[in-house]
Amino acid sequence: MKAVARHWHVIDEENKRVECDLCPHHCKLRDGQYGICGVRKNEGGKLVTFTYGTLVSAAVDPIEKKPLYHFLPGHATFTIATPGCNFKCLGCQNWEISQVPPKVAEKTPMFLETFIPPEAVVEKAIETGCKSISFSYTEPTIYFEYMLDIARLAKQRGLKTVMVSNAFIEEKPLEELLEVIDAFAYDLKFFSDEAYRKYAKGRLEPVLRTIKRSFEAGKWIEITTLLVPQYLDEKQIEDIAHWIRDELAPWVPWHVSRFFPYYKAQDLPPTPMEMIEFAVKTGKEAGLYYVYAGNIPHTDWENTYCPECGELLIERFGYTLKSYNLKPGGICPKCGRKIEGVFE
Numbered sequence: 497m498k499a500v501a502r503h504w505h506v507i508d509e510e511n512k513r514v515e516c517d518l519c520p521h522h523c524k525l526r527d528g529q530y531g532i533c534g535v536r537k538n539e540g541g542k543l544v545t546f547t548y549g550t551l552v553s554a555a556v557d558p559i560e561k562k563p564l565y566h567f568l569p570g571h572a573t574f575t576i577a578t579p580g581c582n583f584k585c586l587g588c589q590n591w592e593i594s595q596v597p598p599k600v601a602e603k604t605p606m607f608l609e610t611f612i613p614p615e616a617v618v619e620k621a622i623e624t625g626c627k628s629i630s631f632s633y634t635e636p637t638i639y640f641e642y643m644l645d646i647a648r649l650a651k652q653r654g655l656k657t658v659m660v661s662n663a664f665i666e667e668k669p670l671e672e673l674l675e676v677i678d679a680f681a682y683d684l685k686f687f688s689d690e691a692y693r694k695y696a697k698g699r700l701e702p703v704l705r706t707i708k709r710s711f712e713a714g715k716w717i718e719i720t721t722l723l724v725p726q727y728l729d730e731k732q733i734e735d736i737a738h739w740i741r742d743e744l745a746p747w748v749p750w751h752v753s754r755f756f757p758y759y760k761a762q763d764l765p766p767t768p769m770e771m772i773e774f775a776v777k778t779g780k781e782a783g784l785y786y787v788y789a790g791n792i793p794h795t796d797w798e799n800t801y802c803p804e805c806g807e808l809l810i811e812r813f814g815y816t817l818k819s820y821n822l823k824p825g826g827i828c829p830k831c832g833r834k835i836e837g838v839f840e
């Protein structure tokens with residue numbers, strides 16, 4: 497549904513030019529022009545969004561799928577998405593719904609006629625027994641207004657809220673989200689501005705700023721790095737591990753995930769196992785307490801161990817929990833160490 501957007505300003509009244517301030521692209525738009533995300537447009541000197549309430553995906557997921565391993569493990573999260581993204585990742589797995597060319601959101605009857613009010617999303621989450629609502633699959637930043645309205649309602653109804661994001665958002669809208677989002681699963685794709693620009697049409701610095709600010713605001717965050725061959729090298733993997741340790745904390749979970757070729761990255765190979773092993777080893781040698789490897793058949797790298805005594809605390813099989821041995825409050829049953837995370 498079309499709605500007036502938030503976080504923009506007029507730059508030329510006479511010629512009806514506006515600038516969008518939602519994400520670091522800061523698209524400067526003439527009347528009739530669309531932003532990079534393809535779902536926001538200057539209409540007669542006002543910025544509008546075409547995806548308020550336009551759900552393209554809604555599902556009950558395990559929270560482990562986000563991935564969040566230390567945020568109420570094993571709970572079901574009602575996960576939604578509207579179309580669009582402010583990145584153009586060559587290997588996007590959800591490109592059918594994330595990469596919306598300009599005019600599609602405005603002209604596609606399914607998009608125009610679909611309107612699921614925020615109240616209905618919250619009701620459905622409660623009805624399906626979910627403890628949280630997750631904003632995921634595409635990039636939630638570009639449906640900021642809808643996400644914010646849902647998250648506010650969700651808080652009133654006692655639900656937790658989760659944002660799965662590329663972290664490419666401006667500071668002001670982020671501050672609003674920090675009031676109502678409980679946990680963030682952030683992508684830190686590369687540690688090279690050049691790689692960000694080439695692979696995703698993004699930039700590194702705003703991503704680091706967003707992650708750090710969210711951490712400092714006391715939110716629960718976990719970081720995911722998709723191991724994209726040729727764009728991500730060993731130096732970047734080391735830099736990411738060190739950055740998490742030094743700028744966040746060694747207890748922030750780091751998920752390294754296997755890449756498979758999709759969309760416009762069919763020329764790249766899947767991540768070689770040696771690269772996954774290198775990333776896990778690098779994370780551990782950097783002193784990170786919780787390093788996980790995803791998108792690979794069941795290995796020990798999906799389990800949680802106590803960093804103090806080595807006790808197996810949470811055993812996973814894909815997205816399901818095989819065993820859960822933490823005591824109430826996230827306490828290791830063997831040595832009594834408090835495990836970092838949100839456990840009740």
Ligand code: SF4
Nearest residue numbers: 516519522523531533
């Ligand atoms: S949200 Fe969309 S329109 Fe706004 S700056 Fe980002 S890409 Fe451009």
